[in-house]
Amino acid sequence: MRRMSEARTYEGSCHCGAVQFTAQLDLSEPVMACNCSICSRAGWLLTFVPEASVQVTSGRDQLTDYQFGKKQLHHVFCRVCGIHAFCQGAGPDGAMMYAVNARCLAGVDPEALQVTRYDGKSL
Numbered sequence: 550m551r552r553m554s555e556a557r558t559y560e561g562s563c564h565c566g567a568v569q570f571t572a573q574l575d576l577s578e579p580v581m582a583c584n585c586s587i588c589s590r591a592g593w594l595l596t597f598v599p600e601a602s603v604q605v606t607s608g609r610d611q612l613t614d615y616q617f618g619k620k621q622l623h624h625v626f627c628r629v630c631g632i633h634a635f636c637q638g639a640g641p642d643g644a645m646m647y648a649v650n651a652r653c654l655a656g657v658d659p660e661a662l663q664v665t666r667y668d669g670k671s672l
Contacts, residue, residue: 559654563627563634568608570634572649574598580651580662585669587617587624591633593650594659600645603635622648 555577562569580594588595605612612625622638634653640646652659 559657561634561649561654563608563611563630563632563653565627565630565632567611567629568605568627568632568634570603570605572598572604572635572647572654573602574649576651576654576657576662578663579665581667582664583667583669585672588669591650592652593633593648594652594662594664595648596651597640597646597648600637600647603647603649 554575556573556575558571558573559576560569560571574596576596578596580596582594583589608627611628613628615624615626616622617624622636624633624636626633632653633650635647635649637645637647651657651662
């Protein structure tokens, strides 16, 4: 039996608050911890949502873009504090999406989240 979605709207930000956003997502589903070179260094816990589920409410002008490898994802970060709150790009189906760092969401305890490990290092 499929569980009903528990999606809700969360507020998120970088460390200094220069970049703020809202995201509608379901944290009852597992978040992803990837061991690739950037995810492991940044300590991301990612949840993936369609582009329409995220609104940057302030600080878009404070974001710096970093791309590497195939340059398919925009690993944006705050130019003031350096925190990676989300990245943007096309998903496997070509649809634009956000990968939101659950560690940057207000009121969320990262230790309480169910985590799925992903071996991005092997790709």
